[in-house]
Amino acid sequence: MAEEMPKTYDPAVNEPAILQKWLDGGYYRRRPGVGDCTVTIPPPNVTGKLHMGHxxxxxxxxxIVRMARMRGKSTRWILGTDHAGIATQTKVDKKLKEEGISRLEIGRDKFIDACWDxxxxxxxxxxxxxxxMxxxxxxxxxxxxxxxxxxxxVRKVFCDWYHDGLIYRGKRIVNWCPSCTTAISDDEAEYKQEDGHLxxxxxxxxxxxxxxxxxxVATTRPETMLGDTGIAVSPKDPEKEAFVGKTVILPIVNREIPIFSDWHVDAxxxxxxxxxxxxxxxxxxxMGQAHDLPQINIFDEHAVVVEGYGEFSGMTREQCREAVLAxxxxxxxxxxxxxxDHSVMHCYRCDxxxxxxxxxxxFVAVDKLKEPALKAVEDGRVTFHPARWTQTYTTxxxxxxxxxxxxQLWWGHRIPVFYCEDCGWEDACMEDVHVCPKCGSTHVHQDENVLDTWFSSQLWTFATQGWPQKPELLEGHHPTTALVTARDIIALWVARMIMSSLYFLDEVPFHDVVIYPTILAKDGSxxxxxxxxxxxxxxxxxMYGADAMRFNLLTLCTTNQDVKFDANIDKKTKQLVDSPRTDQARSFVTKIWNASRFLLMNMEGYTPGAPVAETAADxxxxxxxxxxxxxxxxxIEQYTFGEMARGVQTFFWNEVCDWxxxxxxxxxxxxxxxxxxQRNLIFVLDASLRLMHPLMPFVTEAIWDTMPASWLDVDPATGEASRADALIVAAWPEPDALAQYVDExxxxxxxxxxxxxxxxxxTRARYRLSPREELDLVVRAGAADVEALEGxxxxxxxxxxxxxxxxxxxxxxxxxxxxxxEGGVEVFIVLEGKVDLSAEKARIEKEIASSEKExxxxxxxLANEGFISKAAPAVVEGKRARAAELADALEALKGQLADFS
Structure with missing residues (x-):
């Protein structure tokens, strides 16, 4: 036991070895159990890398999954990745360009092969x-x-919605990226504040x-005036009433266009x-739809002015702006x-x-889909954690x-709509069509477009579990337990998953939606x-090990919307220098190891047995x-990870170890x-390791592997110990089973x-007395407390x-x-003969004066606005932290000074 635990714990050595043990043991696979815990991982981009949000x-x-597994539930945590249409196509395009190849040269089929590669x-x-991890x-x-x-x-969802009248094709305004040459959804457009002109x-x-x-007319985009087909005024602007019904001659193109009033206009x-x-x-x-105005598209797919505009044709947006103004x-x-200054939309991929x-x-017509999805949240079938995100979803x-x-991409799920070039037949089909079923023509082609990535990922909870081929596999595992995700995709993904699941399965995709805080840089950016x-x-x-990183991240999962991550980055190399909070988490991992090692070194003669409270400490x-x-x-059940994780550290470090x-x-x-x-200590250590395992799995597994059986492994009926093969599948210390030990x-x-x-x-620490220095204590408390203390x-x-x-x-x-x-108890410690009171008073007064001056x-x-606006955020934050530190120190010093009055 003790000799099997090295003096120090090295995550770089221990963690990979433990990981291999779990993989070799098949512990990650779904096992039969009572109850279900199924979680689908939000699919990261197939070509991506792990970031702090992941x-x-x-x-x-x-x-969530580890605790459920230890509680004997049938756990299934589903892995998967998203094909990431725009992101992957952009990367492959770039790679081909570096090789001197264009996707247009090699064609669609070979380009898709390149994407697969x-x-x-x-x-x-x-x-x-x-x-x-x-x-x-x-x-x-x-x-x-x-x-x-x-x-x-994916194809079935499209075809069913198409035939049910929920998918249609239409000519409408979309957010178009001239670089990626594709439409972008409203939710994927990133707005940036820019300095501009009117x-x-x-x-x-x-x-x-x-x-x-x-x-x-006032405009932020003079280049688009080539496509003007009307002038609008506000119906609330009486000064403009005389102009309504009149016309103007559009400069450059000499187009006569009307003036009308419309509520969209801000007077x-x-x-x-x-x-x-x-x-x-x-x-x-x-406004054009309401007033029957012509729709004139002046740009092509690359945002270049189309033919028919003289010298302006062939110009980019930027060139056209300068030329129009000139x-x-x-x-x-x-x-x-x-x-x-105004807000400008940017592509979330290429900027x-x-x-x-x-x-x-x-388009998907959403009117029939959104009402059931709204009701599912309103009636509690889907619950957001923290609850405030419910309003974001509802709005x-x-x-x-x-x-x-x-x-307008090649990489992705191609829209399964087929057209006959001869008779005009059109339909969405589950199988590819080569011969027109209406006229027998072979001049049939498939729609060139692919589906939005979010269209396919909306099926994630059920398409990964056998639907539609084997819907019986969903039994008992759908709805899933929880979806853990970022707030950024409540609209993009969460809402659409609820809509599609309700439509095709008549049930919600998950019971809980857990929104974790956005992890920001140290300066808040x-x-x-x-x-x-x-x-x-x-x-x-x-640098610190997976346990330390995980534990630190969990402590940050509060109800806050954003949290700053305590890490220092070298400005030149852009490499991580250190992360003090993660280092503190590593210290906790070390504390767990050292305390456990000490106990296991003192287990000679130990045999399993029931814990018995022989002392008040027990x-x-x-x-x-x-x-x-x-x-x-x-x-874990209520997803309050930050508070829970900090409580775990206080319990094990302060209460188990220090006391x-x-x-x-x-x-x-x-x-x-x-x-x-020994029995009591092993019982407490074993239960503690099990409780900490979902948060810090590696170090707890490493220690548990060297431990003898505890009372938690003993069958009360037979008295025989039966220890699990690994902590990952050991029984959870159930609150109800331990409730018998609660003693207020x-x-x-x-x-x-x-x-x-x-x-x-x-007091010894405050007045720099030796830890061996004996003290005279006087304790004043209520009669009941005095009686308890006497015992x-x-x-x-x-x-x-x-x-x-x-x-x-x-x-x-x-x-x-x-x-x-503290707590209704007054403790008086006699300092006479222990401390030079006059010298100590003088020292404290001097320290107070110095601290007050600083x-x-x-x-x-900090009251100087010039300093606040010009200094680096990190410098300002450091000054504020120092001020808070001094304020706390002064309060303590004045308390010490009061001791001498």
Whole structure:
């Protein structure tokens, strides 16, 4: 046992060995059990790498699954990746370009082959990283959104919705990426604030109005004026009423266009006259529909001006803008220019500016889908954690518009609609069609577009479990237990999963949606490669171990929307330097190892047996253990990971190690008490390791592997011990089973003891007294508390190292003593003869004066707006932290000074 545990724990050596043990043992596979815990991993991009969001997500999921497995449930954690249409096609395009090849040259089939080659080469990276994290996912049950079975499910959904009238094709405004040359959904467009201008352009009236020969329109996009087909004013603007019904001559193209009123117009924006370009703006499109305006698309798929516009044809958007403005200025029609900051849509993949563009696309009509999905959340069949995200979901669903599902890509699920070029037949079909079923023509072709990646991933919970080929496999495993995901895809993915699952299975896809906080860089900005502030989870694992990284991430999972990750990055190399919080988590891992090693070194002569509360410390510890079991169990069940994880650390480090082991180890040297002390310690250690296993699986498994059986392994009916093969499948310390140990009186008594002993220890530390220095203590408390403390007198005198101990309800405070008050107990420690009171008072007064001076300077600095605006965020944060530290120190120093008054 003890000799099997090295003196130090090395994650780099231990973690891979334990991982192999789990894999070889087949512990990740689904096993029969009572109840079900099925979780589907949000499919990362097939060519992606693990980032901090993935690491947080997977740590949460693994905690859920590991506890369920230990509780004897049938667990299934489903692995899979997404084909990531735009991302993968972009990478393969780039690779081909580097080789001097264009996808247009090699054709669709060979390009798709190249995409498959790419996924085979890079697709396993993230799975290996997930494995290294210790995620107990079934790696033998892997899925991919382009697999044949999955593709069949996607095709069935499209065909069924098409035939049910929920999918249609139409010409509408979409967000178009000229670089990726595909439509982008509204939810995938990223808005960025940019410095811009508001150009005021003069449009000549066909006939004067109120003595005016022209109107002035204000626009942020003068280049689109080539496609203007109307001018709109607000119906709430009486000054513009005389212009309604009149027309202007559109400069450059000499098109006569009408002036009309519409509620879309804000009378306070610009000049109050708004140019309307129905083919290049969503609001303009709506106004064009309402007022029957022509829709003129002036750009091609690359955002280049099409033929028919003279010198402007062939220009990019940027070139066209400059040329149009130059033309207006040359002809005296550029009225004036204002600075104007505005929000501009960018492609979430290539960061190119998106173009609102009129094009023919495929859409899902969502009206029949969204009401059932809204109701599922309203009636509690799906619950969001934290609850505030319910409103985000509800608001988005209530305002949901028809979903554009077509993408102008080659990599992805090709839309299964076929057309006959001869008779015009069209249909969505489960099988490829080569001969027209209507006229017999062989001139049949398939739609060129592919489906939005989110269309296929919306089926994730059921298409990965046999649907539609073997729907019986879903029995007992659907709805799944929980979906753990980021807030960014509540609309993109979560809502669509609920809609599709309700439509095809008549049930929700999951019971709970767990939204974890967004992990930000140390300065509060978004992590990104380009900024050089991103943290690679693999670097953290290499530096601190997977357990430390996982535990730290779980402590960050609070109800906050965003959390800053404590990591320092070298600005030049962009490499991780350190992460103090993860280092603290590693210290906790080390503490678990060292404490366990000490106990196992003292197990000579041990035999399994029932824990018995022979001492007050035993009764207190068993009660605290029972409550820890309930806290951890409920924390994982209710997804309150941050609070739960911090509670686990307080319990094991402060209560088990610093108090119970310290108090109990003396009994290990007494033959009369040794065996029962061993049994109690092993019982507490074993239960603690089981509770910590879902959070820190590696170190707990490594220790448990060297342990003897505990009472948790003993069958109460037979008295025989039967130990599991591995901690990962050991029985969970159920709160109900441990409830018998809850003893409030024992806890209260021992907490009183801890208060007195801690007061003595902290006083020694405060006044720099030797730990061996005996002290005179006087304790004033209520009669019941005094009675409880008297029953623990011997333990208090030993732990507090007292020369005298007086306790009572009416005792007086001794002269020259310090007072510590906590929990209704006053502890007086006599300092006379121990401390030079006058010198100590002078020292404290000097330290107070110095701290007050420094704090005053910091307050002036932090009140200076110039400093706050110019200094680096990290510097400001450091000053604030120092100010808070000084304020706390001053409070403590003034408390010490009061001891001498």
């Amino acid at each position: 690491a947080t997500d997977d740590s949460i999921q693994d905690a 790419w996924t085979h080469e890079y697709g396993g990276i993230i799975q290996d990283q997930i494995k290294r 210790g995620c107990s996912i079934d790696f033998e049950d892997e899925h991919f959104t382009m697999d044949a079975d999955y593709a069949e499910a 150009w005021h352009l003069r449009y000549p009236l066909t006939e004067p109005v109120n003595g005016q020969d022209y109107i002035v 306070g924006f610009g000049s109050g006259f708004v140019k309307v370009t129905p083919a290049h703006d969503p609001n303009d499109y709506a 033309w207006f200025e040359e002809h005296g029609l550029l009225d004036h220019v204002e600075d104007h 190119n500016t998106l173009e609102p563009w009129l094009s023919e696309q495929w 988005w669903m209530e305002n949901l518009k028809d979903w554009c599902i077509s993408r 978004r992590m990104s490669k380009s900024k050089g502030n991103g943290v690679d989870p693999m670097d953290l694992i290499g 009764a207190w510890m068993f009660s605290r253990l029972a409550k820890a079991s309930r806290s951890v169990t409920e924390g 119970y082991i310290e108090i109990t180890k003396g009994r290990l040297n007494d033959e009369s008490t040794r065996l029962q002390a 009186d024992a806890e209260r008594s021992f907490e009183l003891l801890r208060t007195v002993v801690t007061a003595a220890r902290s 623990l007198r011997g333990t208090i005198e030993s732990l507090a190292r007292t020369s005298s101990l007086v306790m009572g309800a009416d005792v007086d405070k001794p002269a020259a003593s310090t007072a510590i008050v 704090l005053a300077g910091l307050k002036r600095m």
